[in-house]
Amino acid sequence: MKIIVVGNGMVGYKFCEKLVSKTTYKKENFEVTVFGEEIRPAYDRVHLSEYFLNQDARSLELADQNWYAENGIDLRLGELIKKIDIHNKTVESHKSEIYTFDKLIIATGSYPFVPVIDGVDKKGIFVYRTIEDLDQMISFSEKIKAKGKNKAVVIGGGLLGLEAAKAVKDLGLETHIVEFAPVLMARQLDARGGDILKSKIEDLGIVVHTSKNTKCFAGEQDVEKMHFTDGSELDVDMVVISAGIKARDEVASAAGLELGPRGGVLVDEKMQTSHPDIYAIGEVANFLGFTYGLVAPGYEMAEVVVAQLYGENKSMLESPDMSTKLKLLGVDVASFGDAIDIHHEHTPIIFENRHEKIYKRVNISADGTKLMGGILVGDAAEYNMLLQIYKNGMPLPKNPEDLILGSRNGDGGHNDVSALPDTAVICSCENVNKGKICCVITDDGLDTYKAISKQTKAGTGCGGCKPMVQNILESELKKMGRVVKNTICEHFQYTRAELYDIVKIKGITDYDEALNTIGMGHGCESCKPVLASIFASLFMETANKQPAIQDSNDRFLANIQRNGTYSVVPRIPGGEITPEKLIVIGEVAKEYNLYTKITGGQRIDLFGAQLNDLPAIWEKLIIAGFESGHAYGKALRTVKSCVGSTWCRFGMNDSVSLAVKIENRYKGLRAPHKLKGGVSGCIRECAEARGKDFGIIAVEGGLNLYVCGNGGADPKHAILLASGLDEETCIKYLDRFLMFYIQTAGPLIRTAPWLEKMEGGIEYLKSVVVDDTLGIGAELESQMEKLVSDYACEWKEAIENDSIRKRYKHFVNSEDRDENIVFVPLREMKMPEPWK
C-alpha cells in the first residue's frame, strides 16, 4: 500500500510512529513517503520555548532522520506539497514532481493567525510557531539590545501568547502583553480568574494591557510604535503576534476536499475526508465543527487512521477534551470541562484569595452529583485529580467544596488515585489509562516512574501526568505490601529523615561506623554528604572533622568554579560592612588578582583563587575579623536586609540589626539544602524576604514570619507562618521551623518543595511550630540552642592547623601550581577561558 503523509509535524510523526509500532507492521506491506516543508524532522512544538534555554534543536527532535530510514519510511524534508489531485490520486511537490498514493494523510497543522493590521509587515514583527521563528526572534532581539532598545510586545493573551511573553521576557526584554478581550486566556478563564492571573503575570515583571485593539504599527523599516483604537499608543522595538491559529487547509481546499464552515478539512469519526482514501489529522482536521489546537486530540486521530489502515474498527468517540494546564514556570493555571459555564447551567463553587493570589472554581451539575468543569489559578495542585473526577463522572465528596478546599476532617478522600477506575485516562497525550499503568506495575514488576514511562509512554508528551503516574505507582506498591521509600542510595536503605533518627538514637559519630553498622558497600557522592550534613546537624561538627565525606566544595571550604579555581565569600551579616573591612577585601582581591562581584545575597564574592592560595587569602581575611560565609555549603547563606528604620523614612523596625542578629545566630548551620533569609523593615519589602526560606517583615503591631520561599528556577513566595510577633517569639518559631526542616527533609530538598510534599501543608507546619501539637517545640529549641553555642568558624580552624593546610596543595609531590589554568581579560578584570 502506498501511503503519503503531507506534513511532518507532531501529529504527522505520531502517525508514522503508531503505524510502524504495530506488531504486524512489515516494511514490505507499506510504502510510506512523508513530505515535510520544514528542514528538520518533526520536533516537539509543545516544548518549543525550551529552545530559548539551550538553542539545541536536536533535543526537541521526536525521532532522528535515521529512525525513519530504519523503519522503511522515505522522509523528504524541505519539500512542500503544492497540489493534490484527488481523481488521479497523486500529489505534486514544489519541485513539480508527481507521486501517486493509495492513501493520503493530510497533517499540515496550522498557521499562526496574523490579523490584517496596517504596518504588520514591518521588520521586527514575528510569529511563534517554528524553530526558525525563534531563531529570528533571538537574532533580532540581540540586534536591538545592541542598540540599547529592549521593548517587546506580545499580541494575544491566550495560552500561547503567555508562553511567548515569558520567552520574550527571558530574552531580557521589557515585555508587554496586549489582549483584545477584557481578560487573559478568555477561552479558559472567567473574569475573576483572569484578573488574578493578570496580577500573577504582572508579578513576573510583565505589563498586561487588556481590552486593547491594535489599529496600526508605525515605524520606518523596523516597527517603532503601536497605535490602538482607543487613541493610546505604545513604543515598541519588537512584536510577537500570537492571536490564534488557522488551519493550513489551502492545498486540500484547492483539491476540492470539503472544509468546515470556519476552516479545517472536514472529517468524520474515522478521520476520513470527503474522499474515502484521504484522511486529515491534527490541527488541520475539522471534527464535529471544530479544529483542535492541542496535541492530544491529534494523537488520537493518528491512532484512529492507523487502525483504519490495518482494517481495525476504531473511531473518535466524542468531542476531544480541551482541558489545559499552562506549563509556564512559576504560574499555575488550569481549566477543564465546562470552565466558564456561559449558559449558567451549573452551580459554581468559588474560592478566591486575593492575598495569596489564588482562585479556584468548580462547576457542579444542577442536581449536585457531578463535576462539570473548573478553573484553577495560582495553585493547580488538584488539577489532575479534578480532571479525572470530571472525565470519569466520579461521585463527588459529601461537601463538594472539599474538591478545592481539601477535606477539613483529614480523610483526604477525593485525592486518592485508588478510587479511579481502570479506564481513567491518565496520560492524555499518549492515551494511557490507569489499568495499563497498574498492569506494568503488578505484572511486569516495574517500580520506578522512569521504567513505567519507558514501557507505557505515559508522561512522554507534555509530562503533566507525571505526578499522577507517581501516585499510582506508590498506591499500587502499597497495595502489594511494598513500602515506597526515597532511599538515599545503594549504600543506605533509608530516607534522610530515618537516617537522622537512627544516627541520633544509636549514637553513631562517624561515617565508617554508619556504613559498617547500618549500611553496605563503600559509599558514594550521594550518601557521604547526607551523613556529613546529619553529623553537622547533630554535633555541629565542621567540615574539617571528616573531610573525605564532605561534598568536594565543603572539603576545600570553597566553591569550585569553571576552571577549577575557587571563589572566596566572607560572611557579611545582614549586608552591613565597615569601610575598613571593605578595604581589606579590596586589598586581598588586588594582591591575588581576583575577580570581584557583589552577590545577590548582599556580600562580596572573590573569584579565581587557586587552591594553593586559599589558606593565605583566608588568613588575611580572618585577621581582619571576617569569618567563613559558608557559600560553598548546604548551610545558612545570608540574611538579606533592607536599610530599615535607622535610615529609611518608611521603616517600622530596625531590619538591619535584626538581620545581623539572625545571621549570626544561624551561621554555620548545615541543612538538607542551602538556607537563605531576609528581613524587611516594612511591607514595601525591599529585602525581598518572601523570596527566601524564611523572611521577616515588620508591620504595624510586630513581625510577620514567612517561610518556605525561594527564587531560582521555580520561584515561590514564602507563606505566612505567624504574624504580629515580638522578636523573641519570632526567633523561637524560627528555631523550631529550621530544626524541624533539618530533621525531616530529604537530601537536597529546599524548604518550598519540602512544604509542598508535607501532608497537611502550611496548616500542619503551623500546628507543629506555632501550636506545638507534637509537643516537640522545647526539644527543637534546645537542639538549636546547642548548635548555636557550638558554632566555630571552619576557616579559622583550617588556617590554624598545618595538616588541614596541607590539603590545599595542588600536587602532593610538588610545590608547583596548576599550570593549566588560563584566564582571559574581562573588562578591567578577568575570567576563566571559555569552555570549548
Added chain:
Amino acid sequence: MQNVLDNYESVMEEQVTYWYPCGYVDDFPENAGACVKYKHAQIAVFYFARMGKWYACQNLCPHKVEMVLSRGMIGDATGIAKVACPMHKHNFSLEDGACLTAELPAIATYPVRVENQQVFVGFNF
C-alpha cells in the same frame, strides 16, 4: 584542547616501564584523592582506605577538560570503585575508566603499588 586529552592513555600493569615513587602513604588523604605530578602529566591518586586499595587516573575530566578529578568524591557503584567529578558529578569507574553516568570518553587509569609505605604509580613513558 583535544591534545591535552591525548596526553593520557591507560597503562596496564604489564605495560609498565617505570614505577614512579610519588610519595608516602601518609601524604595521601584517606578515602579521598590527591594529585601527583609526573613529567607534564597530572595524575589523580585515590586511597580507598576502607578496602585497602589504591587507584590512579588522569586528573583531567574529559567532560569540560579541567584538572579536577583528584578533588572528586570517591565510592563504589555496585562494588566498582569510582570517582565523581566535582564539576558536574559525572562518575567514572576507577577499574577501567569508563564513564558511568553519561556517554563521555573513558578516562585513562594507571596501576598503583605500595611497598614499605611508599606509593608508586606505573607509567610507560
